[in-house]
Amino acid sequence: MGSTYGENIRLTIFGQSHSPAIGMTLEGIPAGEKVDFEALEAFLKRRAPGQNAYSTARKEADKPEFLCGFTENVTCGTPITAIIRNTDTRSQDYENLKTVPRPGHADYTANVKYNGYQDAAGGGHFSGRLTAPLCIAGGICKQLLMKEGIRVIARIAAIGGVKDQGELTEAVTGKDFPVMDDIQGAKMQERIAEAKADGDSVGGIIDCAVLGLPAGIGDPMFSGMENRIAKIVFGIPAVKGLEFGEGFRAAEMLGSENNDRFTVADGAVKTETNHCGGILGGITNGMPVAFAVAIKPTPSIAKPQQSVDLSTMEVTELVIKGRHDPCIVPRAVPVVEAAAAIAVYDALLARRKETGR
Amino acid sequence: MGSTYGENIRLTIFGQSHSPAIGMTLEGIPAGEKVDFEALEAFLKRRAPGQNAYSTARKEADKPEFLCGFTENVTCGTPITAIIRNTDTRSQDYENLKTVPRPGHADYTANVKYNGYQDAAGGGHFSGRLTAPLCIAGGICKQLLMKEGIRVIARIAAIGGVKDQGELTEAVTGKDFPVMDDIQGAKMQERIAEAKADGDSVGGIIDCAVLGLPAGIGDPMFSGMENRIAKIVFGIPAVKGLEFGEGFRAAEMLGSENNDRFTVADGAVKTETNHCGGILGGITNGMPVAFAVAIKPTPSIAKPQQSVDLSTMEVTELVIKGRHDPCIVPRAVPVVEAAAAIAVYDALLARRKETGR
Amino acid sequence: MGSTYGENIRLTIFGQSHSPAIGMTLEGIPAGEKVDFEALEAFLKRRAPGQNAYSTARKEADKPEFLCGFTENVTCGTPITAIIRNTDTRSQDYENLKTVPRPGHADYTANVKYNGYQDAAGGGHFSGRLTAPLCIAGGICKQLLMKEGIRVIARIAAIGGVKDQGELTEAVTGKDFPVMDDIQGAKMQERIAEAKADGDSVGGIIDCAVLGLPAGIGDPMFSGMENRIAKIVFGIPAVKGLEFGEGFRAAEMLGSENNDRFTVADGAVKTETNHCGGILGGITNGMPVAFAVAIKPTPSIAKPQQSVDLSTMEVTELVIKGRHDPCIVPRAVPVVEAAAAIAVYDALLARRKETGR
């Protein structure tokens, strides 16, 4: 039962890559919130496939149909459900996967877990396609956060070892290839093109920041902002690492270097640096919440790979058909933003219980 | 409400550093499980302070009193509660913290969140001392896992930039300073001694592995093994990063390098490498579950630090009194093991719903 | 966030009476379970409107479309979502309800809760129509229970003061008007006809029994079988009372009368009577789980009623248009069965964590 997230809102994601539809239900959004559906579709388009050289050729509009939760475009307080029909499916591409699992994918582990009854076509419920409903929920949460002056931004920090330069700022917003330094961005795209030409794939790192979040958001121990973000971010396929602020670099620093000095600016408590990524004791300190996510290279590659035929228990060579991204990092950027927005909005509602009367 | 963890067991941790007691309640452990209390105390001792040069001089037996949940030393199926009395407290050491927050600690964020009503003494509920009840729960879960042939091991992978050498194996078990290469361990201890002499502190990295876990454990999306481990591990104070298998290194690899080839060994499906850290699609694949945790340097240091007096909103210099670890990494090793054991045992119970009849 | 139920399965119900669709998502059903969709539709038909004199004339096929969760008709382990399109809606019938709430309905309370943003048409999310998705989930659970020899049956115990005679047995199954004594059933139908002719409505009582449930199901305190059944049954609109076994009659009995004597039959522990309704300490004792539910008379009646115009805060007379059941008790019988099946199946999965290995 892993397809549900949230303590104060509750998001449920359903669907398989090749089932009639995929979708999401989002409970707990207060009544009376206007949603800009055009802006939402523009956000979803950032994740949609088929738009450029480095994403899969599978073409689907990813246009959500909202089944309930609104009167016109205003929330009515009850669960919001939206679905996306699966149309451009080619299940025949996946016929061999039921018995020969793809390395790096969930085919084998799903086979064990579901005792052979898994829906293997296109990765089933484990497909990256299921990040589309995550983006519906996240897109709504982003809009609600924006009304309170909270912005979620993200960029490609690295692809295949090529690193972006400079700090993440809102200047990245609206870019097709979201990096701060476009020259580095061009190199990253070359890196992807090389891997594609080679029948291979590359991974990368995404930086995300939440700006404008007040201090005091998050709970101690297992519902700190780190825990909340981690629980949703590791739900994005291919994420294998997560760090806040200096993260793994902090392990090499002295306390005197890593501690952020408190100061006063504009009458408010601030820190001079932000090594802690805006979170102390699981609770926001008013500085930007900053984290980085490691994305592994797309496991689906054109090169033949060694696998095992589960029906015969013999080692075999697998050639993966179907259409795949040589690098999913660019399309994962809005997904990371969506995940962050959901986690932050949920924590904000938790905070209202303490402050609202 | 962050002090509770678990979907199939439910762990609640309570207490403040200087309240009469701290403790934990653990629900959902099946009846009829014998617990070896001596072994449990030996496990707790690995975390206890006051044992060597690199830990705080605060001396407390950390001996748990079990209030319920057992008949003799066998679980009776209902909630298990254990408490540890706080005895060696010196609240006067913390008198200045209510208005002058320590950099790197939760003092300021707790002040905002709790509107000035936080228990500031010793860090309150945010104190590292609260990892003692986590270890009670984790020590019990470790014993239960052991009965099913599942072992949780961990080592110090790095301190202040000094790295351990070699792969993590069970040979590390029982070592006072748990590293594979004792020469590197000696260097790490020097590094700690230097920092201490300098009134400073250092951080580090802990590697953890879960051995003997069958394939098929974990749920898709937000309750995958990564999400489960992340939700509890980020509840350990000072953890700022987490990666599974190759983690951030995977971001620089090609798909053909990072994918683990399936093979057959002893009649079972295995992978030739374990870049994925034993988890695909959130579900175990039968290889060791392997992850690394970044621990920031202890924020409490002897050096004077810049902070803000919240009562006057003026920048001030803070000198932290009290007794503190120049490096908490060694004491955090059993805590990481405890966290992993709890997460894994919870996921194992989830699995029983699918397979048991 | 009340539209979700379950600890070991998770049911989410979404939709409004006049939104594009209503539906449900059911998580946690193990993979490999075959569902008989024809039998499921036959079950749903028992609840569907427009079939006889005592139900609303609103005609809708209530045919669910399954969007995911299956490969063919076998569960694949991931969330099951089904929707029902709303087709025969007449929102114009409800135009006056946004400002003049219907007595006995949720119109006024929803208006307060959602600050005027509620979907008032047809009762929105509070409509009895939302019991259709409950029956989809319940119908699936009934089939899964049946495979383990567990049957859920229910009957009309009383309508408008006319009582059924005799004990509830499986002989009631398949009856159009589910009573044990058809003569009493005919009187009940007369009672409904009278109320209808009078522009009024009547309530009643439904008896439900779960047969074949082994001893040992349920948890102490707040997750006992009574609590579990209560939490879902009070989610059925119009339910205002619930009792187990003798229920309110036990309040007038002596301990020596009410206690069920233990005995041995067929080598198993049984009780000679079943005053406790098959539950002791929240846990099943192997006798039938038996409970009764009080259903209030349909609040929508043809007679003019006194209400308040919320836009002017003046008392006014309300005439309810639309099509309504003079008695919802007959259609509520399968809904109560569905609710019981969901609660019992959820508790059964909880039990597996204790017994399965």
Added chain:
Amino acid sequence: MGSTYGENIRLTIFGQSHSPAIGMTLEGIPAGEKVDFEALEAFLKRRAPGQNAYSTARKEADKPEFLCGFTENVTCGTPITAIIRNTDTRSQDYENLKTVPRPGHADYTANVKYNGYQDAAGGGHFSGRLTAPLCIAGGICKQLLMKEGIRVIARIAAIGGVKDQGELTEAVTGKDFPVMDDIQGAKMQERIAEAKADGDSVGGIIDCAVLGLPAGIGDPMFSGMENRIAKIVFGIPAVKGLEFGEGFRAAEMLGSENNDRFTVADGAVKTETNHCGGILGGITNGMPVAFAVAIKPTPSIAKPQQSVDLSTMEVTELVIKGRHDPCIVPRAVPVVEAAAAIAVYDALLARRKETGR
């Protein structure tokens, strides 16, 4: 895992009748709330045994020790834990219960559920003694509600068929034997004395009302006020029935009788009657929330009873030793108040997420 309650606060109850201690943890109470511990102890005393002719002679102070969650007597925002030591235990009274279950108790069902490993002494976790920690949590919530003008009151509505007269009002507060009509109260006490003299026991009904609760509290479907109250109230041992407003009487009424007419009083929407018990669609309408609870006669009676020896599977006669209440209804009155206060306070916090900013 049934010993936890709450969505926005989280109450966990732990302990067995004869374990070293029993207690509770309450999470989610906002920081800065002053608790009057003397008033709390006075409230607990209403439930405590050994005070009069109709309660058990077991004498325990039931004085809670607070382990954490406060600085002085003000909440600090983190979990509150209180324990009560078990002192006056006589386990030898219960030696025969492990193999010969008491009729009407959880002995047999606990034996099955926990596979023989249950703590049988004094009923273990199923003992009525565990309502003491429920009253600690409920007493705190009552105080917090009182600050917002919300009062929870309850009375004995009937014992052994003898009924109280008149409507429940706050005049009942402070009475030793809480009935509106003391003459009826005297008859009830006679009824209890008769049963006691006869080695028997009697049950009864408790009425509870929550006054001053604003409209708009509660959520649709499974988290309506009825569901929330039901989930906790059925956690009180011996409760077998629950009804709201007219409850089972509504099943015999016409819609035109049962519907409460809306009117305007003091500029606010009110209803002329309160047949619905203050709840429509699961949400409060601003009238008193009113419910009644059926309590079965104490199952422990002095008369010999038929049971089964589980070690031999032979029918046997059981004589229950130990000290027991001939009627638990009087002591259950504050327990029902506590349960209602917890459920209402939890729902109030949920409401803050919608209204607070």
